[in-house]
Amino acid sequence: MIDIKLISKNNLKLLIDTILNMRKIVIAxxxxxxxxxxxxxxxxxxxxxxxxQTALSAKSVVFPRNEELFNYIFDGKNVIIKNTxxxxxxxxxxxxxxxxxxxxxxxxxxxxxENPDVHFKTHFENTTIISFACKEADDFCFxxxxxxxxxxxxxxxxxxxxxxxxxxxxxxxxxxxxxIYDLAPxxxxxxxxxxxxxYTAEVPVKFDCSKLTNKLENVFEHPxxxxxxxxxxxxxxxxxACPTCTCFDIQDxxxxxxxxxxxxxxxxxxxxxxxxxxxxxxxxxxxxRWRQRIKHKFEYSKENLGYISCVGCGRCIRLxxxxxxxxxxxxxxxxxN
Amino acid sequence: xxxxxxxxxxxxxxxxxxxxxxxVKTFKLSFVNExxxxxxxxxxxxxxxxxxxxxxxxxxxxxxPPTRKGYIECTFRQxxxxxxxxNNCEVGDIIGFRGPYGNTFPIEDWYGKNIVFIAGGIGLPPxxxxxxxALDLRDKFxxxxxIYGARTxxxxxxxxxxxxxxxMHDVNLFTTVDPGGETPDWKGKIGFVPTILKEVAPKSxxxxxxxxxxxxxIKLTLPVLAEQGFSNDAIFTTLENRMKCGIGKCGHCxxxxxxxxxxxxxIKYSELLTLPQEF
Numbered sequence: 001m002i003d004i005k006l007i008s009k010n011n012l013k014l015l016i017d018t019i020l021n022m023r024k025i026v027i028a029x030x031x032x033x034x035x036x037x038x039x040x041x042x043x044x045x046x047x048x049x050x051x052x053q054t055a056l057s058a059k060s061v062v063f064p065r066n067e068e069l070f071n072y073i074f075d076g077k078n079v080i081i082k083n084t085x086x087x088x089x090x091x092x093x094x095x096x097x098x099x100x101x102x103x104x105x106x107x108x109x110x111x112x113x114e115n116p117d118v119h120f121k122t123h124f125e126n127t128t129i130i131s132f133a134c135k136e137a138d139d140f141c142f143x144x145x146x147x148x149x150x151x152x153x154x155x156x157x158x159x160x161x162x163x164x165x166x167x168x169x170x171x172x173x174x175x176x177x178x179x180i181y182d183l184a185p186x187x188x189x190x191x192x193x194x195x196x197x198x199y200t201a202e203v204p205v206k207f208d209c210s211k212l213t214n215k216l217e218n219v220f221e222h223p224x225x226x227x228x229x230x231x232x233x234x235x236x237x238x239x240x241a242c243p244t245c246t247c248f249d250i251q252d253x254x255x256x257x258x259x260x261x262x263x264x265x266x267x268x269x270x271x272x273x274x275x276x277x278x279x280x281x282x283x284x285x286x287x288x289r290w291r292q293r294i295k296h297k298f299e300y301s302k303e304n305l306g307y308i309s310c311v312g313c314g315r316c317i318r319l320x321x322x323x324x325x326x327x328x329x330x331x332x333x334x335x336x337n
Numbered sequence: 338x339x340x341x342x343x344x345x346x347x348x349x350x351x352x353x354x355x356x357x358x359x360x361v362k363t364f365k366l367s368f369v370n371e372x373x374x375x376x377x378x379x380x381x382x383x384x385x386x387x388x389x390x391x392x393x394x395x396x397x398x399x400x401x402p403p404t405r406k407g408y409i410e411c412t413f414r415q416x417x418x419x420x421x422x423x424n425n426c427e428v429g430d431i432i433g434f435r436g437p438y439g440n441t442f443p444i445e446d447w448y449g450k451n452i453v454f455i456a457g458g459i460g461l462p463p464x465x466x467x468x469x470x471a472l473d474l475r476d477k478f479x480x481x482x483x484i485y486g487a488r489t490x491x492x493x494x495x496x497x498x499x500x501x502x503x504x505m506h507d508v509n510l511f512t513t514v515d516p517g518g519e520t521p522d523w524k525g526k527i528g529f530v531p532t533i534l535k536e537v538a539p540k541s542x543x544x545x546x547x548x549x550x551x552x553x554x555i556k557l558t559l560p561v562l563a564e565q566g567f568s569n570d571a572i573f574t575t576l577e578n579r580m581k582c583g584i585g586k587c588g589h590c591x592x593x594x595x596x597x598x599x600x601x602x603x604i605k606y607s608e609l610l611t612l613p614q615e616f
Contacts, residue, residue: 070344070345072390074390074391077429077431079390081345115585115599118340118341118343121340220613246588247588247589248588250393250582252388252389252391252393254390258390261393263344266587268588273579275579276577277417280552282615282616283615295593296588296591299594300593304594
């Protein structure tokens with residue numbers, strides 16, 4: 001189902017007000033210390049819509065940075081397990097870019113395909129995604145190299161494209177999107193389909209992804225892994241900023257009364273990630289961890305799920321303190337013989 | 338099933354604690370909830386996540402055989418935060434267990450064959466599960482060989498069971514310790530596991546070999562088995578990568594596209610050869 005509408009900037013504000021008045025949670029780009037983060041907003045005025053990319057993605061809505069899996073209390077020698085149900089809250093993500101929206105499509109495939117994750121499932125089912133086609137891009141964007149584009153609707157429930165100062169072209173894409181539209185249909189006007197590309201950024205294709213996947217199958221041992229990752233500090237910033245990184249750790253937090261079992265983001269960039277109790281480490285040096293990152297995203301994900309797990313948002317490049325550039329790395333791999 | 342929180346563990350009571358070797362203990366665990374006990378089943382080779390509430394979870398195989406019902410056993414060496422907490426647990430304490438996870442040894446396919454068990458150090462527990470499974474169904478198998486080595490006599494685990502297997506006329510047991518690890522009254526062999534395997538030379542025809550132990554032992558044992566005529570499809574091992582979730586999500590245990598937790602831990606040597614060296 002695709003339903004084409006128009007909505008004015010002022011009516012967009014009224015739509016957000018309507019949603020907020022219904023006590024639903026709205027997560028949108030909000031400025032904090034000169035950077036944009038997806039945060040809970042209380043008013044349309046909190047939201048910033050003119051930007052290329054937020055500092056972090058919105059994945060924490062469905063895969064929180066830390067999340068209680070259940071909790072328990074101590075009762076003498078006994079243990080009583082409580083609160084095994086995930087928190088159920090309706091969330092609207094507003095102002096997300098097409099690359100981030102498509103990461104939800106990947107995460108859905110990953111978390112729900114086998115041994116479905118009930119926490120992810122609950123959050124995902126209660127999340128509606130209202131995305132904005134990209135007016136601008138920067139040198140770090142590479143969505144078009146990984147199957148995306150500034151107008152890609154994958155993962156979005158509603159996609160908005162700004163066509164002039166005061167008007168947005170609105171595609172109602174899913175049932176969830178329709179439910180938002182139905183909250184205030186009078187705020188929208190009807191319209192014909194138009195070519196979104198006229199109003200959006202152009203992102204040049206930087207590498208051939210299928211060529212990369214084929215190449216990766218044959219380069220487990222290769223001097224480029226070391227050469228390309230020499231400046232990697234092993235800090236994990238790339239993974240924490242990445243909208244498709246899904247690895248986690250499970251830990252207990254407790255006191256004398258009881259505690260909770262919590263899942264926390266983790267990353268293959270860290271040495272401890274794979275270290276055995278004996279001290280043996282299958283990925284003992286940083287270049288092996290860098291190789292794992294690239295091969296997982298562009299080879300193993302494809303093999304296991306049929307999707308590559310990179311959406312080209314460019315955050316890992318913008319934020320890397322070692323100035324590692326995944327695109328330059330990939331190009332050098334593809335071009336190497 | 339679809340909406341089950343897979344991270345909620347069964348509550349287990351520690352019924353028995355046995356000190357196997359320095360820092361190595363075995364727990365016998367029973368289900369607190371009778372319904373859990375009745376619904377629980379597993380097969381040889383599977384593992385679980387054991388947890389001390391307040392400290393966290395860690396991964397070990399189920400060391401008891403599926404032929405013995407109503408309880409499970411695990412054997413662990415004290416190394417980090419959770420195993421240290423487990424080490425402090427006593428009979429009657431409650432711990433958590435989730436599982437069983439992972440694939441299994443294809444034991445039914447081995448009926449009528451000779452089985453050669455080869456284990457080193459703390460690698461015996463996953464093999465012990467299969468050994469007792471086979472011994473409980475003894476008439477279904479031909480010759481059974483067990484070659485087990487540890488660094489020192491003290492480090493051999495399941496000493497009581499080794500004595501038991503020694504006395505069984507239909508089990509060929511060879512225990513060994515590394516040179517220098519013997520005691521004055523040691524009656525077993527002295528030498529590394531691959532050396533002893535060469536010496537014992539169990540026949541490879543109609544035989545299956547199960548190898549489990551430290552990576553270096555496995556690495557040196559496999560060529561010896563090949564020399565003796567074992568095909569890569571007749572050799573099985575279990576991978577033991579670091580794990581957190583046990584169900585293919587947390588990403589810790591991967592070896593290339595292979596998840597040790599759900600595609601393994603049991604793996605044929607022929608399949609192991611197709612994986613990158615990340616274990």
